[in-house]
Amino acid sequence: MNDARIKQPKDMAEDTVWVQEISLIDSIPRWIAMSFVFAVFIGVWQLVTGLGLVSPIILPTPWETLEDMIFVGKNLIAGGYLLKALWITILEVIYGFALAITIGFSLGVLVGETAFGEKAVMPYLVAIDTMPKVAFAPLFVAWLGFGIESKVALAAFIATFPIVVGTAAGLHAADENARMLFKTMGASRLQTLIKMKLPTGLPQIFTGLKIGAVGVMAGAITGEFLGGGRGFGEQIRMAASQLNTPRVFSLILYLSLVGLALYALVTFAQRKVVFWHKEQVGSADG
Amino acid sequence: MNTEPSSEIIGAPLGAPVYELANVSKTYARNRVVALQDVNLTLHKGSFSSVIGSSGCGKSTLLKIMAGLIPPTKGRVILQGQPVKGARRDIGMMFQQATLFPWKTAVENIVLPIEIRDGKAAAMKAFDKAHDLLDVVGLKGFENVYPNELSGGMAQRASICRMLITEPAILLLDEPFSALDELSRDMMNMELQRICREQDATAFLVTHSIQEAVILSDDIYVMKPRPGRVAEIIDVDLPRPRTLNMMTTPKFGAIVDRIRRLLDKGEDM
Numbered sequence: 213m214n215d216a217r218i219k220q221p222k223d224m225a226e227d228t229v230w231v232q233e234i235s236l237i238d239s240i241p242r243w244i245a246m247s248f249v250f251a252v253f254i255g256v257w258q259l260v261t262g263l264g265l266v267s268p269i270i271l272p273t274p275w276e277t278l279e280d281m282i283f284v285g286k287n288l289i290a291g292g293y294l295l296k297a298l299w300i301t302i303l304e305v306i307y308g309f310a311l312a313i314t315i316g317f318s319l320g321v322l323v324g325e326t327a328f329g330e331k332a333v334m335p336y337l338v339a340i341d342t343m344p345k346v347a348f349a350p351l352f353v354a355w356l357g358f359g360i361e362s363k364v365a366l367a368a369f370i371a372t373f374p375i376v377v378g379t380a381a382g383l384h385a386a387d388e389n390a391r392m393l394f395k396t397m398g399a400s401r402l403q404t405l406i407k408m409k410l411p412t413g414l415p416q417i418f419t420g421l422k423i424g425a426v427g428v429m430a431g432a433i434t435g436e437f438l439g440g441g442r443g444f445g446e447q448i449r450m451a452a453s454q455l456n457t458p459r460v461f462s463l464i465l466y467l468s469l470v471g472l473a474l475y476a477l478v479t480f481a482q483r484k485v486v487f488w489h490k491e492q493v494g495s496a497d498g
Numbered sequence: 499m500n501t502e503p504s505s506e507i508i509g510a511p512l513g514a515p516v517y518e519l520a521n522v523s524k525t526y527a528r529n530r531v532v533a534l535q536d537v538n539l540t541l542h543k544g545s546f547s548s549v550i551g552s553s554g555c556g557k558s559t560l561l562k563i564m565a566g567l568i569p570p571t572k573g574r575v576i577l578q579g580q581p582v583k584g585a586r587r588d589i590g591m592m593f594q595q596a597t598l599f600p601w602k603t604a605v606e607n608i609v610l611p612i613e614i615r616d617g618k619a620a621a622m623k624a625f626d627k628a629h630d631l632l633d634v635v636g637l638k639g640f641e642n643v644y645p646n647e648l649s650g651g652m653a654q655r656a657s658i659c660r661m662l663i664t665e666p667a668i669l670l671l672d673e674p675f676s677a678l679d680e681l682s683r684d685m686m687n688m689e690l691q692r693i694c695r696e697q698d699a700t701a702f703l704v705t706h707s708i709q710e711a712v713i714l715s716d717d718i719y720v721m722k723p724r725p726g727r728v729a730e731i732i733d734v735d736l737p738r739p740r741t742l743n744m745m746t747t748p749k750f751g752a753i754v755d756r757i758r759r760l761l762d763k764g765e766d767m
C-alpha cells in the first residue's frame with residue numbers, strides 16, 4: 213500500500229506549480245544595464261554642456277572630450293611625448309608597488325607572526341597610517357629630488373600600509389584546530405607559517421594588495437603634481453593650468469585604464485592563487 | 499591491584515599502559531576557570547575509552563593536555579613511558595571540524611603529516627598508502643578532489659586517513675562525528691572501531707552522545723562540571739566486535755540508563 217502511494221501520486225493541477233518570479237529590473241542583462249547607465253551619464257553631460265549651463269572651460273562637451281581622447285590615443289600609439297610621459301608614470305607605479313609589496317609583506321609577517329612586532333611595531337604603524345600620507349610628499353621631494361625616486365617613494369609609502377594590515381590579519385586567520393593539528397604533526401614555526409598560516413591568510417593578503425594597487429596610483433600622481441617630473445600627472449597639471457579641460461579629462465581617462473589594468477592583474481593573480489576561496493566564486497563575474 | 503586475575507575472567511587481557519594521568523588539574527589563568535580537577539586515568543594498549551559529560555566540563559581541555567598542546571597547572575601525564583612536555587608525533591588527533599586545507603587535494607591533505615615530518619619527496623612516496631587509506635574509508639576515486647567538493651562526512655573520512663597515515667599509537671578524538679547526521683555517524687563509528695582493531699590503536703574519544711560512548715568503548719569516563727572532574731568510570735563489557743544491533747539489547751539499554759542518570763545528577767548541582 214505504501215508502494216502504490218510512492219509510485220502513483222495523485223494528478224496535480226498545473227497551477228500548483230510554483231514559478232519563482234524575478235522582478236523586471238533584476239532580470240536585465242548586465243551589458244544592457246551598464247550601457248543604459250552609460251547612456252544616461254552621457255545624456256546628462258550633453259544636456260548640461262549643450263544648454264550652456266556651465267562654461268566650456270569648466271566642463272567640455274562629451275564630443276570635445278572624445279575628440280581629445282582620439283588625439284591622445286593617436287599620440288600614444290605613435291610613441292609620442294604622451295607615451296613617454298605615461299611610461300614614466302607606469303614605471304613609478306610598478307617600482308612603487310614592488311617596493312610596497314616587499315616592505316609591506318615583511319612588516320606584515322613581523323607584526324602578524326611575532327609578539328615583538330605586535331607589541332612594538334604595530335602601534336607605530338597604526339599611528340603613521342592615521343596621518344594624511346600625501347602630506348609627506350614635499351618631504352620625499354626634498355629628500356629624493358624631482359626625479360622618479362620621490363614619486364616611487366610616495367606611491368610605495370601609501371600602498372605599504374594596507375599590505376601590512378592584510379598580511380598581519382591573514383596570519384591571524386587560521387583557526388585553533390589548524391594550529392593544534394600542525395603542533396601535533398610536529399611542525400616547526402617556519403613550517404607552520406609557510407604551509408598553513410600564509411596560505412590560510414591569502415584572501416586577506418590579496419585584499420591588502422588590491423587596496424594597495426589603488427593607493428599606488430594615487431601616490432604616483434600626487435607625487436607628480438607636487439614634485440614635477442615628466443610623468444602623466446605633470447601633463448594633467450599642465451593641461452589644467454592652460455585651461456585645456458578636454459585634455460585633462462582624456463588624460464584622466466587613460467590614466468584610469470592603467471589603474472584598472474593593475475587592479476585586474478592583482479585580481480587575476482588572486483583567482484589563480486586563491487582558487488579555493490568562496491568569495492572568488494561569488495564575485496567571479498564582478 | 500588484582501587486575502591480572504580479573505582481566506582473565508573478562509577474557510580481554512589488558513595491554514601495557516599507554517597513557518597515565520595522575521592528579522591532572524587545569525586552571526585557566528585568563529579567567530580563573532577550574533577546567534579540570536585531579537583527573538586520574540590510565541589507558542591500556544589497544545583499548546577504546548570515552549569521556550562523556552555536558553559541554554564546558556573540561557573534555558577538550560583534558561584532550562589538549564594529553565596531546566601536550568597546553569600544560570596542566572598541576573599533575574603528571576605519561577605517554578608510552580615518557581612524560582608529555584609539548585606536542586608529540588606519536589599522537590593522531592581529530593576534531594569536530596575536518597580541518598582539511600582547501601588548497602590541497604584530498605590525498606595531499608592526507609600525506610601532510612609526512613610532508614611536515616620528512617619533506618615533500620617522502621610525502622609523494624606516501625601517495626600509495628594514502629590511496630589505500632582512502633579506499634578503506636570508502637573514498638576511492640576522490641584522491642584528487644579539493645575539500646570544498648567533499649560533504650561533511652566525506653571530509654571527516656579524509657581527516658581519519660590523515661590521522662592514520664603516520665600510524666600513531668594513540669588516537670585522540672574530540673567529538674569527531676558530532677557534526678554528522680545520525681546515520682552517517684553510526685556508520686563512521688563502526689568504521690572507527692574496525693580501524694582501531696586493525697591497527698591495534700589505543701583510542702580516546704570525547705563525545706556527548708551516550709549511545710556512541712557505549713557502543714565503542716571499553717571504559718567510559720563520566721565527567722561533571724565546575725570544577726571539571728571524573729565522577730565515575732563505567733566498564734562496558736559488551737562483546738567485541740560491537741555491532742549496531744547491540745544498541746537494542748537490554749544490556750546496552752541498562753548501561754545507557756546508568757550513564758544518563760549519572761549525568762542528570764550532574765545537572766542538578
Ligand SMILES: Nc1ncnc2c1ncn2[C@@H]1O[C@H](COP(=O)(O)OP(=O)(O)O)[C@@H](O)[C@H]1O
Nearest residue numbers: 526528529531533552553554555556557558559
Ligand atoms: N583557552 C581558554 N581560556 C579560558 N577558559 C577556557 C579556555 N578553554 C576552555 N575554557 C573554559 O574551561 C572550561 C572547559 O572547557 P572545555 O574543555 O572546552 O569543555 P568541553 O570540551 O567539555 O565542552 C569551560 O568553562 C571553558 O569556558
Ligand SMILES: [Mg+2]
Nearest residue numbers: 557558559672
Ligand atoms: Mg569540547
